[in-house]
Amino acid sequence: MENFLEFLFAGLVNGAIYALIALGFMIIYNATGVINFAQGEFVMLGAMLTASLTGKFHFPLLLMLPIVLVFVALIGALTERLTIYPAREASPLILIIITIGVSILLKGLAMFVWGKDPLPVKAFIPGGPYHFLGATLPPQGVLILLVTVLAFLTTEAFFRFTLWGKAMRACAYNRLGARVIGINISNLTCISFALSAALSGLAGIIISPLTFATYDMGTMLGLKGFSAAVFGGLGSAAGAFCGGLILGVLETLSAGYLSSAYKDAVAFLLLLMVLFVRPEGLLSLKTAEKL
Amino acid sequence: MRKIALLFLLGIFLFLFSFQALAKEPYRIGALFSVTGPTSFIGDPEKKTLEMLVDEINKAGGINGHPLKLYLYDTQGDETLTVKKFVRLVVQDKVLAVIGPSRTGTSLAVAPLAERYRVPLISCAAGIKIVEPVKPYVFKTAQSDRLAVKKIYAYCVRQGIKKVAILTVSNGFGQSGRQELKRLAPQYGIEIVADELFGPKDVDMKPQLIKIRKTEAQAIICWGTNPGPAIVAKNMRELGMKQKLFMSHGVASKRFIELAGEAAEGIILPAGKLIVANELPDSDPQKALLLSYIERYKARYGKAPSSFGGHAYDAFLLLKEALIKAGADKAKIREALENIKGLKGIHGVFNMTPQDHNGLSEKEAFVLVEIRGGDFHLLKE
Structure with missing residues (x-):
């Protein structure tokens, strides 16, 4: 198992991105029962805005971060108000198809605004790689891991300790019951879209120095994040978080030890096998099955 | 009166005809x-x-x-x-x-x-x-890609590079290049010690590069179009790899340098003469x-x-x-x-x-x- 540490680290960094996107899927799914296929586009928007703000307008990092997050959250809320809210009485299947439409729209708009070429983004932390136990760890990767863990803990705290978070969990357990005890489902849905978009936007920000920003980068990332969310069981933040990390590590290890040509295939095959044994996902709440 | 009208028509006809004859059929x-x-x-x-x-x-x-x-x-x-x-x-x-x-x-x-x-x-x-x-x-x-591959291999031979690793994108462009790289290597006495691929939308090529680092490859040849190759260049810097990096003509545009930034320095690639027209010797026929x-x-x-x-x-x-x-x-x-x-x-x-x-x-x-x-x-x- 040569270079295991390096593969593991690269995998965790990739997985952290998937985990953030999976968290976004999970939040919207729990609040509304809808799989939001425009999730990847929020990642793209985060990356694109980062490229514009830092590249063209030279915003400092700490100023750029809240601006991008708020902007992407607003887009998320707007998406919900303009597309999901008017069709709220429709079945989840129709809502899911609406999100696919939103995804195509956002991608098209991004192409018009930013063009088709990838945009460069400078590294947030300058300097060369760190050396640790004979492995080389890139500083940007360390940053991604730290930010993801922080974002996960914040989300988890939001669900456990705030009224809105608790309301969302209540809604996930029993929608009708939640409405009966006076929870405003409509506002809740809107907030869940904003929160979910902000998390994906964050993923876009921290990944942009590594992958650059391209108008069509969201589709593949969204798909990976979705797989991670399903893998984790779609029910809990911990599930989405672990699902993302595991998918990332699986991918990297199969590229490193098996074949780089089939790395996606190997990772997804393992995912399928796990789901075959545990169809409800790795860390799912019992109630998630019902939703 | 009718005669005049007829003559007039004939005149117009002749005029149009001669006009057409002047400018030949396009x-x-x-x-x-x-x-x-x-x-x-x-x-x-x-x-x-x-x-x-x-x-x-x-x-x-x-x-x-x-x-x-x-x-x-x-x-x-x-x-x-x-x-x-x-x-x-x-x-x-x-x-x-x-x-x-x-x-x-x-x-x-x-x-x-x-x-x-x-x-x-x-x-x-x-x-x-x-x-x-x-x-x-x-x-x-x-x-053709073949000409680009020949150009790189000939340079490798002159520089004494005998073992190379190839890293190609899994689309039409990358795979056509990969085929030529593998086919022509023996003719130049070059051994391909690693043959790795990456997806056109992949965000991280470090696993492939770590694998290549373990081999004896003296140079890495990467075949792809933006943004993949720029990520490869950056990943190599992150891993502290010092091998010579060659790219294909697929990234012979300013955009690649913008994307890869510092990491683009020192990369060698084949390109049409257009991007370095100013530097060509005056004896160049083109x-x-x-x-x-x-x-x-x-x-x-x-x-x-x-x-x-x-x-x-x-x-x-x-x-x-x-x-x-x-x-x-x-x-x-x-x-x-x-x-x-x-x-x-x-x-x-x-x-x-x-x-x-x-x-x-x-x-x-x-x-x-x-x-x-x-x-x-x-x-x-």
Whole structure:
């Protein structure tokens, strides 16, 4: 198992991105029962805005971060108000198809605004790689891991300790019951879209120095994040978080030890096998099955 | 009264007739480019270049006194649409020859039709399958990947590099390059010690590079189009790898340097002469043409031409040469195209033969350039 540490680290960094996107899927799914296929586009928007703000307008990092997050959250809320809210009485299947439409729209708009070429983004932390136990760890990767863990803990705290978070969990357990005890489902849905978009936007920000920003980068990332969310069981933040990390590590290890040509295939095959044994996902709440 | 009217009509008729006789029947030429769609970055400069050239030649009195009439359609890079437009060019517009299409896929789609209708087709795409096996009516101007691979390998041999690792993108461009890299390696005494792939949308190539680092590879050859290769360059820096990095001509644009930033420094790649036209020695047979193309294109469109525009330029030069010799006869145009020798174009000197319908050699078609100080510079060989 040569270079295991390096593969593991690269995998965790990739997985952290998937985990953030999976968290976004999970939040919207729990609040509304809808799989939001425009999730990847929020990642793209985060990356694109980062490229514009830092590249063209030279915003400092700490100023750029809240601006991008708020902007992407607003887009998320707007998406919900303009597309999901008017069709709220429709079945989840129709809502899911609406999100696919939103995804195509956002991608098209991004192409018009930013063009088709990838945009460069400078590294947030300058300097060369760190050396640790004979492995080389890139500083940007360390940053991604730290930010993801922080974002996960914040989300988890939001669900456990705030009224809105608790309301969302209540809604996930029993929608009708939640409405009966006076929870405003409509506002809740809107907030869940904003929160979910902000998390994906964050993923876009921290990944942009590594992958650059391209108008069509969201589709593949969204798909990976979705797989991670399903893998984790779609029910809990911990599930989405672990699902993302595991998918990332699986991918990297199969590229490193098996074949780089089939790395996606190997990772997804393992995912399928796990789901075959545990169809409800790795860390799912019992109630998630019902939703 | 009736007599006068008749004479008057006759006069008009004669006048119109003589007017037509003065300006000879125009030569109709067709063009198919992906002006819009995902490959518009290829088709757009091709369209602009061709329109510029046709205007210029018509102002200068046309070919053999015949003005050119250009029928240009947008294929959107789509095979089905390309086939439709090709049939329209041949059946309705009755063109003598077709320039384009822009992509290898669309070119292969219309190649059998060019054979069936016996219309010379000069493709602007790179895929070697377009002219191999040779089809009598199909030609192409873009350099094949094979020439780029030969250029890199010859340099490796001169530098004493014997073991290389290849890292290719898993799409048509990357896999065509991979095939040539593997096929030609033994001829140059080069051993490929690692053969890794990455997806066109992959965000991290570190696993592949860590694997390569374990091998004895002295150099890494990466074959892809943006943004993948820029990520590879950055990942190598992150891993502290010091091997020589070669790229393909697929990233021979400023955009790559912008993306890779610092990590682009020292990378060597084969590229058409257009991007280093200023640095070419004055003895270079293409230098004057290259500089004039850049200047005319800039004057008309306000920015420098890309290498893709050069492929349309070369196709036009070939067709012009053939039309001068053959006139308005498709079979004769084909024959003339096949026998063009020593034609100096943007991307090389064309020497067509019945066996080679591309007519380029690696000597002129590519130069090796090195990225230094954020720009491409001619590598002295």
